Amino acid sequence: MEGKRRMIEVEMLKKDLDHQRIEELMSATFSKRRKEIVGDQPLIGDVMTRWPAMFCERQVRAEFKRIVSTDLLESFLNGLDDLVPRLLEVFEAVTKSGKKPALKAILDCVKKDNTNERRRTAALLGLPHYLSEDPSDIIRMCDAHGESLAAAMKGMQLGLLIGYEGDNQDAFPEVFDVAVVVEENIVLHNFKDVPSSFTMLLGIIYCVNLEYPRAMKYSFEFLQKVVMKIKPDEASARVHGVRNKLLRYKL
Structure with missing residues (x-):
């Protein structure tokens, strides 16, 4: 899980983002991310550093659907x-x-x-x-x-x-x-x-x-x-x- 999280960080540094790849990695690390965010309640700056892909419209919509099953x-x-x-x-x-x-x-x-x-x-x-x-x-x-x-x-x-x-x-x-x-x-x-x-x-x-x-x-x-x-x-x-x-x- 941590390896996949680091792969997301690498993907987000690229000039041309591979949205499909990021989507797959974000989906695969969902349980880890929720455990961190809900359990540890980190500062927003720490969340942005560890999960940079989540802070774009596309991934906000995707994450919301993972949580609520609604578009x-x-x-x-x-x-x-x-x-x-x-x-x-x-x-x-x-x-x-x-x-x-x-x-x-x-x-x-x-x-x-x-x-x-x-x-x-x-x-x-x-x-x-x-x-x-x-x-x-x-x-x-x-x-x-x-x-x-x-x-x-x-x-x-x-x-x-x-x-x-x-x-x-x-x-x-x-x-x-x-x-x-x-x-x-x-x-x-x-x-x-x-x-x-x-x-x-x-x-x-x-x-x-x-x-x-x-x-x-x-x-x-x-x-x-x-x-x-x-x-x-x-x-x-x-x-x-x-x-x-x-x-x-x-x-």
């Missing part, structure tokens, strides 16, 4: 698309009384540009506000050509760093690059939209056995149990209530 991207985006219309409607309803101004600002962005990607983004970024959670330490915006990455990531234990270009006047700007951050380390980047980066964030949480951040625990639980339908019967009363409200809601 990460397909399950997330299909489940999200089924709920986006009702989510945006309940968001709109709760803001009509003047409550949750941050949520209203997000909805205003969709009114300016009502594309499917923007609707998905609004649903994801609006969810913690709807659930009365504070996403500020988990979802951060930064000027791609302004502040340094170190400053932008300071204190981030887990989340998304959304880089934008130009003047940011909206609740969510045009995306330049999104990075997944763990323990102030960028573990994945070069995502050009929020939905796919959210998907990879969930994948990383599973791959390196992380707990959901307390400040957004209900939002992540909703994504897991309602959007992706993973262990839906174990939903908390709060998430179960939101799910029932969405099922009853008439568009």
Whole structure:
């Protein structure tokens, strides 16, 4: 097993990666990797050093499927698309009384540009506000050509760093690059939209056995149990209530 792990390190140093070979080696070393990650709970930097192949979109999806037997991207985006219309409607309803101004600002962005990607983004970024959670330490915006990455990531234990270009006047700007951050380390980047980066964030949480951040625990639980339908019967009363409200809601 250790020999195969070292072979992965060698493969990852090559200019032209042999993805099939890496896939076979990652599959063969799965039990060793899970024993290390779940049993020893190493720092993310140590995981990245020992298992460098895991920190690319292809292997995050593969590892997630090994753990959950579900296709990460397909399950997330299909489940999200089924709920986006009702989510945006309940968001709109709760803001009509003047409550949750941050949520209203997000909805205003969709009114300016009502594309499917923007609707998905609004649903994801609006969810913690709807659930009365504070996403500020988990979802951060930064000027791609302004502040340094170190400053932008300071204190981030887990989340998304959304880089934008130009003047940011909206609740969510045009995306330049999104990075997944763990323990102030960028573990994945070069995502050009929020939905796919959210998907990879969930994948990383599973791959390196992380707990959901307390400040957004209900939002992540909703994504897991309602959007992706993973262990839906174990939903908390709060998430179960939101799910029932969405099922009853008439568009």
